[in-house]
Amino acid sequence: EKGGFPHFTLKEIFEQPKSLRDAMRGRINAEKNHLVLGGLIEYQQKLINADRIIILGCGTSWHAGLVGEYLFEEFARIPVEVEYASEFRYRNPVIREGDVVIAISQSGETADTLAAVELAKSKGAIIFGVCNVVGSSIPRATHAGAYIHAGPEIGVASTKAFTGQITVLTMMALIIGRAKGTITESKFQELITELTTIPDKVEYILHKVDSQIKYIAEEFKGARNFLYLGRGFNFPVALEGALKLKEISYIHAEGYPAAEMKHGPIALIDENMPVVFIAPKDSTYEKIVSNVQEIKARKGRIIAVVNEGDKEIKDLAEFTIEIPQTHEAFSPILTVIPLQLLSYYIATHLVDDVDKPRNLAKSVTVE
Numbered sequence: 001e002k003g004g005f006p007h008f009t010l011k012e013i014f015e016q017p018k019s020l021r022d023a024m025r026g027r028i029n030a031e032k033n034h035l036v037l038g039g040l041i042e043y044q045q046k047l048i049n050a051d052r053i054i055i056l057g058c059g060t061s062w063h064a065g066l067v068g069e070y071l072f073e074e075f076a077r078i079p080v081e082v083e084y085a086s087e088f089r090y091r092n093p094v095i096r097e098g099d100v101v102i103a104i105s106q107s108g109e110t111a112d113t114l115a116a117v118e119l120a121k122s123k124g125a126i127i128f129g130v131c132n133v134v135g136s137s138i139p140r141a142t143h144a145g146a147y148i149h150a151g152p153e154i155g156v157a158s159t160k161a162f163t164g165q166i167t168v169l170t171m172m173a174l175i176i177g178r179a180k181g182t183i184t185e186s187k188f189q190e191l192i193t194e195l196t197t198i199p200d201k202v203e204y205i206l207h208k209v210d211s212q213i214k215y216i217a218e219e220f221k222g223a224r225n226f227l228y229l230g231r232g233f234n235f236p237v238a239l240e241g242a243l244k245l246k247e248i249s250y251i252h253a254e255g256y257p258a259a260e261m262k263h264g265p266i267a268l269i270d271e272n273m274p275v276v277f278i279a280p281k282d283s284t285y286e287k288i289v290s291n292v293q294e295i296k297a298r299k300g301r302i303i304a305v306v307n308e309g310d311k312e313i314k315d316l317a318e319f320t321i322e323i324p325q326t327h328e329a330f331s332p333i334l335t336v337i338p339l340q341l342l343s344y345y346i347a348t349h350l351v352d353d354v355d356k357p358r359n360l361a362k363s364v365t366v367e
């Protein structure tokens, strides 16, 4: 049942080319310039007219929501707030007419997310679900939604659900942007063409970096702390990389927007501190190069996820993991892959059952 893999977690990481193709199947056809999410159609106009989008989730699903914030703002020019479901439900949140809620949950059973959905509904909001488990409680409680079609995710660490969630959010943002005219038809065509190449690029990365990352994991298995830094679309990936490492290897890790370093965490840097940079060549690249230099000057051990052909960061980092280029808005789906593998391979040195880390449940149905 693990398909020849030692753990479900690794199997699910390697399933991503397929799960991403499944997320897009029947929904995108780049040649025909076609992008439709059937489950959204009935309420799509609400999204198009939304004054504000509130995204709710927990854990990894909340991280996917943060990527969603960048996507909706970039493509659809709609302001977005991303909230931990647990915080949202216990506040007295302001929900106005014109607000639309998107709830993200792999299991569709997370107690806090479900309660937040019910609360928003009681205040009159229209709610969309982005879930994996078909027929689970959250999709049943929402007005409309789109499944990510990732297939069963057994490992407690969410991997293929995260990339599936981002893919669905990307499709939503592109549909709205096209309908609103915030992206031109030619840009839309270019973007969906690129989006359909993502599963192949994920497949390429998995095969290209797997043995390199095993080696890096061996090098760093003794570390007690890690920092993950990214900017822009890859700031949420820094958070996700850190969460993956904490949860399956029990190594303390923190993710930060790279520019926040100098506001505190830089004090932690010494020759024992591994720092993982997520630094593809995007609009923030030059800024992140300076951040890499700042860490280097303090002797931090730098591992960087960069694009193929990168020179500047390669010269500075102890290890660079090279991935292909894509549109900056789609890069989280690629940059997270090496981070999933890194956590997994470090964890295999330290933890008995990577699929079931201590103290954690696959779906958190109690608050």
Ligand code: M6R
Binding pocket: 058, 059, 060, 061, 104, 105, 106, 107, 108, 109, 110, 113, 156, 157, 158, 159, 243, 244, 247, 362, 363, 364
């Ligand atoms: O099923 P959900 O997406 O609602 O679950 C939310 C979190 O409990 C989940 O993402 C958790 O953080 C994962 N174990 C992270 O890998």
